Amino acid sequence: MMEKKIIRSLRDIVGKENVYTENSDRITHSYDATQKSYLPDVVVYAHSAEQVSEVVKIADSLSIPLLPRGAGSGFTGGTLPVQGGIVLVLTRMNRILSIDTDNLIAVVEPGVVTSELQREVEKLGLFYPPDPASKDFCTLGGNVAECAGGPRCVKYGVTKDYILGLQVVTASGEIIRTGGKTLKNVVGYDLTKLFVGSEGTLGIVTEIVLKLLPKPEAKKTMLVQFETIDGAARAVADIIRAKIIPTTLEFLDAATIGCIRDISPIPLPDECRALLIIEVDGDSDVIEKQAARILDIIRPLGVLDTRIAETDAESEEIWEVRRKVSPSLRKVNPDKFNEDIVVPRSKVPDMITALEHLSEKYDVPIVNFGHAGDGNIHVNVMVDLAEDGMQEKVDMVMKEIFHAAVALEGSISGEHGIGISKMDYLGMEIDNSTLDYMRRIKRALDPNNTLNPGKIFESDVSG
Amino acid sequence: MDKNKTLKDYEVQIRECVKCGACQAHCPVYLENRREGDVARGKIALAAALLDKTGVLEKRLRQDISMCLMCGSCVNTCPNSVPTDKIVGAIRREITDNRGLSLLGRGVSTVIGHKPLMKAAIKTGAALSPLLLKEIPASSGLRLRFPVPLMKDRSLPVIPAKNLFDLFPEFIRGDGDKPTVGFFAGCSISFIYPEIGASMIRLLQKMGYSVFLPGSQKCCGIPALSSGDGRLVEKLAEDNVRSFQKYDIEHIITCCASCNGGVREYYSTMKADYGDFTGKVIDFNLFLAEQGFIEEMAELPKWQARTRVTYHDPCHLKTQGITKEPRALLRALPNVEFVEMEGASSCCGLGGTFSVYHYEISKAIGARKIAGLKESGAEMIATACPGCIMQLQDVINHAGLQVKAVHILDLISEALGLTEE
Numbered sequence: 001m002m003e004k005k006i007i008r009s010l011r012d013i014v015g016k017e018n019v020y021t022e023n024s025d026r027i028t029h030s031y032d033a034t035q036k037s038y039l040p041d042v043v044v045y046a047h048s049a050e051q052v053s054e055v056v057k058i059a060d061s062l063s064i065p066l067l068p069r070g071a072g073s074g075f076t077g078g079t080l081p082v083q084g085g086i087v088l089v090l091t092r093m094n095r096i097l098s099i100d101t102d103n104l105i106a107v108v109e110p111g112v113v114t115s116e117l118q119r120e121v122e123k124l125g126l127f128y129p130p131d132p133a134s135k136d137f138c139t140l141g142g143n144v145a146e147c148a149g150g151p152r153c154v155k156y157g158v159t160k161d162y163i164l165g166l167q168v169v170t171a172s173g174e175i176i177r178t179g180g181k182t183l184k185n186v187v188g189y190d191l192t193k194l195f196v197g198s199e200g201t202l203g204i205v206t207e208i209v210l211k212l213l214p215k216p217e218a219k220k221t222m223l224v225q226f227e228t229i230d231g232a233a234r235a236v237a238d239i240i241r242a243k244i245i246p247t248t249l250e251f252l253d254a255a256t257i258g259c260i261r262d263i264s265p266i267p268l269p270d271e272c273r274a275l276l277i278i279e280v281d282g283d284s285d286v287i288e289k290q291a292a293r294i295l296d297i298i299r300p301l302g303v304l305d306t307r308i309a310e311t312d313a314e315s316e317e318i319w320e321v322r323r324k325v326s327p328s329l330r331k332v333n334p335d336k337f338n339e340d341i342v343v344p345r346s347k348v349p350d351m352i353t354a355l356e357h358l359s360e361k362y363d364v365p366i367v368n369f370g371h372a373g374d375g376n377i378h379v380n381v382m383v384d385l386a387e388d389g390m391q392e393k394v395d396m397v398m399k400e401i402f403h404a405a406v407a408l409e410g411s412i413s414g415e416h417g418i419g420i421s422k423m424d425y426l427g428m429e430i431d432n433s434t435l436d437y438m439r440r441i442k443r444a445l446d447p448n449n450t451l452n453p454g455k456i457f458e459s460d461v462s463g
Numbered sequence: 464m465d466k467n468k469t470l471k472d473y474e475v476q477i478r479e480c481v482k483c484g485a486c487q488a489h490c491p492v493y494l495e496n497r498r499e500g501d502v503a504r505g506k507i508a509l510a511a512a513l514l515d516k517t518g519v520l521e522k523r524l525r526q527d528i529s530m531c532l533m534c535g536s537c538v539n540t541c542p543n544s545v546p547t548d549k550i551v552g553a554i555r556r557e558i559t560d561n562r563g564l565s566l567l568g569r570g571v572s573t574v575i576g577h578k579p580l581m582k583a584a585i586k587t588g589a590a591l592s593p594l595l596l597k598e599i600p601a602s603s604g605l606r607l608r609f610p611v612p613l614m615k616d617r618s619l620p621v622i623p624a625k626n627l628f629d630l631f632p633e634f635i636r637g638d639g640d641k642p643t644v645g646f647f648a649g650c651s652i653s654f655i656y657p658e659i660g661a662s663m664i665r666l667l668q669k670m671g672y673s674v675f676l677p678g679s680q681k682c683c684g685i686p687a688l689s690s691g692d693g694r695l696v697e698k699l700a701e702d703n704v705r706s707f708q709k710y711d712i713e714h715i716i717t718c719c720a721s722c723n724g725g726v727r728e729y730y731s732t733m734k735a736d737y738g739d740f741t742g743k744v745i746d747f748n749l750f751l752a753e754q755g756f757i758e759e760m761a762e763l764p765k766w767q768a769r770t771r772v773t774y775h776d777p778c779h780l781k782t783q784g785i786t787k788e789p790r791a792l793l794r795a796l797p798n799v800e801f802v803e804m805e806g807a808s809s810c811c812g813l814g815g816t817f818s819v820y821h822y823e824i825s826k827a828i829g830a831r832k833i834a835g836l837k838e839s840g841a842e843m844i845a846t847a848c849p850g851c852i853m854q855l856q857d858v859i860n861h862a863g864l865q866v867k868a869v870h871i872l873d874l875i876s877e878a879l880g881l882t883e884e
Contacts, residue, residue, distance in 0.1 A: 020500075022523035027512050028505035035482045037508075045498070072499065073484035091497035111497065113488070136488035327542030 002041040006058065010044055010086070013054040018045040029087045032072040032079050033134075034421060040067065040081040045089045049167060049175050049206035052088065056204065057173035059086055060450045067452055068200045070111060070139030074146060075338065076419030078199050082454040090141055093206065096120055104212045105164060105181055110141025110205050114148075117210075127215040129156035132415065133326070144205050147197035149415035151248040154373030155281075156213075158415070160196040167207035168195055171446035181209055194441075199417050200452040202445050219247065219281035220291045221315040223307045224298060225272040229253055229356075231302035232274035233349035236372045238297050239278075240345050244290055249373025250277040250322055253352070256369045259328040265317050272304055276372070277322055279315075325369055332365045333382040337394055339401060342376040343410030351377060354404040362397050376414035402428050418456045426456070466700075466735040467693035470553045474514055477550060479543040480507040486537035486547070491810040491828045492530050500527035503537035503547040510550050513557075520558055528554045530821065532814025532828075533689055534778035535724075549732055555691030620655055620853060627657040628678050635664055639671020645707050645715035646676045647744060649683055649722035651849035659849065662876035663718045663747060669879070670754065677706040683725035689815025700730050704740045715740075718747040718872055720848035721815075724779025746780060747872070748788040748847060757788075760795035760878070769800040772874065773841035775832070775855060776808040777848035789847055789871060798878045804844075805835035813854040829858035836866060843867045845874060 002021070011019045020029075020043040030037040041064075046052045059066040065085030072079050081087055094111035101124055108117060114135040118128050131150035132138055138148065144166070149158045165179030168191075178191035195203055226232040232251055239246065252260075252275040261268050268275070276298075280290045295306060309315035329336055343351045352368065355377075359366040370378035381397055383390050402412045402425050412425050426435065439457055442449075470477075486503035487493050493502035500506075500523070509527060512518025533548040541547070627648050634643075644667060652660040667674050681702045687695040703726070707715055717723040723746045730737040751757065774790055786808070793801045812818065812828030832855070836844060844855055844866055855868040876882055 020523070022521060024509055024512075024518060024521060024523040024527060025500065027508050027518055028499045028527065031482050031508060033481070033483050071484050071487055072482075073487075089499070094497065115488075134484065137484050137486075330543075 002064075006062065006064070007042060009058055010042065010055065013058075014044055014046055014051050018047070019043070020045075029069065029072075029089070030081070032074050032077060034075060034077045034080065034419075036077060036080060036420075038081050039084065040087040041084050043087045043089060045092055047092055049169060052090075052169045052204055052206055053173045053175050055086065055088055056169050056171065056450070060171055060173060060448050063448050063450065065453045066204075066450050068141070068145070068204045070142035070145075071113070071134070071137050073134045073138045074142065074419065075340075075416040076146075076413075076421040078142075078146060078417055078419045078452070078455065080420065082420060085453075088204070090204075090206075091139065093141075094139075097207070099124060099126070099212075100181075101126065103181065104214070106210045106212055107181075108140055108208050108210065110139060110144070110208060112140050114138055114140055114143055121212055122215055125215050126212040128162065128210060128212055129153075130159045130162060140208055140210075141205050144196050144208055145198065145200045146415070146417040149371070149374075149376065151250055151279075151371055153376075153415075154249050154371060155245045155247045160193060162211045163192055163196050163208060164211050165209035166192055166195055166205050168203040168205055170203050171448070171451050175206070176203075179209065183211070197417070199419060199455055201442060201455055202451065204451070216247075216281035216283075218284045218287055219279055219315070220287045221309040221318045222276075222278045222291065222294070223266065223309075223318045223321065224276045224278065225268065225304040225306075226274040226276070227271060227302035227304055229274040229352055230349060232276050233352050233372070235276060235298040235301050236348055237346050238301070239294055240373070242293065242297050244280075244294060244297075246278050246290075246294070246373060247281045248277065248279040248371070250370065251275065251372040252277075252322070252325065252369040253367065255332065255365060255367040256325055256329075259331050259367065260321065260324040263324055263328065265320050266307065268321075269304070275321075277318055322369075329367055329380055329382060332367060333384045335383050335385045335390075337381040337383070337398065339379045339381075339398065339412070340370070340376060340414045340416045341379055341401060341405035341410060341412055342374070342414030343405055343408045345373070345375045347408040347410065348372050348375055348377070350408055351375075351404065351410070354408075355379060355401065358397055358400055358404070362393055364393065364397060366397075371414075374414070375410065399425070420455060423456060423458070466697045466733045467556055468549070468553055468732060468734060470510060470513060470550070470557060472734075473510070473546070473550050473553055476543075476545050477507055477510045477514065480504060480511075480541075480545045481543060482508075483542060485540055485542060489536040489540045491532055491534060491536065491812060491831075492824065494831070495824055495827050496530070501530045503541070503545070506531065506547055506551055506554075507545060510554060513554065520561055525558055528558065529817075530824075532778070532810055532812065532817045533685075534810045534814060535728075535782035536778065536810065539782050546732075549729075552688050552691070552729070555689070556693040557691075559691035559693065620856075622655060623657055625657065627653040627660040628676070630657055630661060631664055631674075631676055633676055633678055635668060635674040635676065637668050637671050637673040641671035641673070643673040643675050643710050643712055644750075645710070645712045645743070646674050647680060647683070647703070647707075647715050647717045647722060647726065648676065649717065649719040649849070651853070652719055656849050656852070656870070658876075658882070659718060659870045659872050662870075662872040662881050663716070665881040666872070666875060666879070667716070669881070670756070675707070675710045675712060677709065679706040681706070683719075683722040684729065685721050685725040686815050688725070688729055689817065696729065697733070700733065700735075700737060704737055707740060707743075713743065714745050714750060715743045716745055716747050716750055718847065718870070719850070720746065720777030720779040720846075721850050724783065727783070728779075746783075746785055746847070748780070748785055748792060751792060752788045757791050757795045760792070760797065760875075763797040763878070766798045769798055770843055770874075771802055771839075771841050772799045772843045772845050772869075773802050773804040773836065773839045774807055775804075775811065775844050775846040775851055775868075777846055777851045778810050780847055781808055789845075792871060793845060793874070796874055796878050799845075799874055802839045802841055804832075804839035804841065806832055807835070811851045811854040811858070813850045818854065825854070826858060826861065829854055830862065832858065833862045833864065837864065841866060843869050843874075845869050845871050847871050 069079040093109040097107040132148040367380040684696040684699040812825040818825035
């Protein structure tokens with residue numbers, strides 16, 4: 001437990017009602033979507049940058065680990081208090097400060113939920129594209145910290161492509177501003193990019209300036225069933241090669257289809273071994289043409305069935321197929337190891353082949369689906385950890401999967417980040433001098449290792 | 464013998480929570496407070512801690528567990544369908560078993576057994592007068608839900624002098640030769656809104672059904688369940704099963720969504736099998752849809768002066784997937800011009816006994832409906848649950864809006880002139 005004196009100082013900053021110290025409070029702020037759990041010593045809810053700054057100053061002066069937390073929906077342990085300390089919750093800093101329809105920007109606090117912002121800007125005919133699967137509950141602060149992606153990123157890019165400026169509380173408690181409200185800005189270092197994706201290890205984002213786009217007029221959703229995974233993989237490559245960038249290009253492999261066959265709103269026969277969900281958006285006449293061209297391109301690739309949504313409801317039905325996936329995977333086996341490797345788009349067929357080989361070699365089911373359009377594949381190794389030696393087996397499979405991705409000039413994580421889940425594998429992708437350069441940045445900006453310690457680099461995570 | 468399930472009985476489901484956080488998007492309490500202890504994932508973590516003996520029933524845990532409307536929104540959207548509402552019920556029963564009915568039960572009995580407090584209630588203009596309250600059975604959820612002096616600011620409907628059982632005999636012969644159906648009225652309809660029950664009975668009668676309204680029927684048990692009084696729920700369930708045994712009936716109709724959810728959902732989760740009874744219980748929207756009533760209504764000539772009406776989804780219908788039928792019914796009515804509103808499916812905030820403990824939050828949750836309601840331009844907001852009507856009207860009054868909260872049956876009654884008989 002934390003000293004009374006510290007608790008008192010925290011209460012002075014945020015008010016008694018925003019400091020939580022009971023055992024139950026520590027339990028309810030101990031986990032994220034990794035399902036791992038580490039108890040913090042105290043939980044603090046902040047309401048302003050000034051409060052964040054004061055809390056950081058206390059933590060930094062006493063070398064207490066400080067963990068910024070939004071929705072706690074991350075997959076790599078970014079918000080886990082692996083060394084105890086203060087969990088600083090930002091969900092109540094959730095105001096949309098402005099939506100500027102003249103300059104197409106929005107200014108928000110970090111606790112704003114992604115889809116809430118999307119709803120508000122769409123009412124004004126604008127559009128914020130990044131759409132992580134958790135968009136209905138994840139926060140924009142977390143999106144910035146992890147540089148979140150999503151299906152639409154094929155065409156529109158990821159979170160970092162939409163961040164124009166930030167207000168950040170540094171490890172010493174100063175409040176700084178990076179970037180600004182203009183699309184162009186080359187004054188000084190691009191600190192904005194440095195903080196985006198830094199996983200809360202360099203500073204705490206307290207305000208975000210976002211770039212918006214005009215909302216596309218229309219969209220068209222297609223669901224295409226293939227005889228072989230190879231056909232689907234080639235379809236992805238051929239569509240891109242034909243210089244068409246769909247909004248989304250999601251694929252599901254045979255194992256995934258097997259999981260949802262019984263509950264899919266759209267019939268998926270046994271012959272269907274792979275599935276693509278393709279969506280295009282833009283002006284109505286343009287997307288009609290694009291859709292027709294896409295169908296021409298994929299026709300020779302073993303297409304079993306094509307369904308084109310004519311209404312919003314039909315489009316929703318297609319997406320429902322995709323949404324059924326994650327909850328159904330545990331039908332294969334109780335324990336899921338979910339990775340989000342990414343390879344250059346043209347290498348998707350090679351990666352799929354490599355995954356099939358690994359599944360056979362280690363005799364473990366590997367279920368694959370994801371954002372084929374940008375090469376980001378969600379690889380799910382499904383096992384039963386109760387079986388003897390399974391954890392070791394999983395570790396070996398994981399390592400080989402990452403090796404394969406890196407060998408294809410890809411990356412071990414497309415959108416989930418490193419956190420604690422992938423720190424052991426960082427060296428596979430990043431050479432020593434680059435890694436050391438990163439460590440030097442961390443040491444320079446956070447000399448007392450106050451902010452989110454034990455993440456990305458170190459592997460001395462205490463259980 | 465305790466027929467209620469315990470926390471241990473839910474262990475498998477509790478372990479199925481994958482901590483994804485999806486419940487945050489749907490929990491009315493979380494959306495208001497943005498605090499992890501308020502959302503399903505936090506409560507499931509606490510439930511797991513209780514099972515693992517790493518957590519105890521300390522004050523904060525009791526507070527967090529009290530912060531649940533049991534609306535079921537999280538269950539519907541949970542990838543693993545973890546039944547948080549039922550798990551919360553089980554923890555509340557443990558709290559009650561451990562500490563007695565301290566949280567609410569004591570408060571309620573204090574009010575009801577305390578004359579000066581009761582007088583204060585009347586002075587503050589609260590409508591539930593003690594005399595009339597006496598008419599309401601001691602086991603009724605109304606007593607748990609509206610211990611008046613605890614909620615000075617709440618607008619409550621005036622309690623009519625005659626309750627539903629005063630107005631109708633136990634058996635009401637129909638105008639045709641259709642079979643007899645049971646009518647499970649529930650406390651709010653029996654004692655606060657008997658005219659809704661009257662419309663239901665007259666409509667069934669007009670459609671040719673005879674109606675069995677057993678006077679011995681009791682509260683459905685939701686408020687008792689919500690306050691953690693497992694023994695009372697069990698007793699009420701047994702009494703209700705017995706009450707409806709007199710006639711061989713195929714359907715027992717409800718027009719209170721909470722009662723419907725209470726009987727269909729919760730009795731079926733007890734260890735005893737009440738399937739014979741619960742299987743017959745059907746929401747009036749579904750029943751009317753099955754009878755072709757919606758098509759009949761749609762054929763009537765539309766009125767010249769129609770009322771602009773929107774719809775609020777009661778949680779206990781929404782979670783059962785009953786969302787299309789009430790809307791179809793409203794669209795078909797000749798006296799209604801139906802408009803959809805944004806946020807139609809968000810909870811009104813009443814939540815069993817929730818609004819007694821947490822009136823301010825309950826009001827704030829309800830107030831989230833106001834923007835959508837305003838935008839819809841509706842003159843009335845129709846729903847299918849008297850609890851929602853009461854809460855919505857309170858929220859509307861506080862917002863200073865000129866909108867009336869009504870039951871769908873009120874509108875059916877107007878369309879068919881059922882009150883004029």
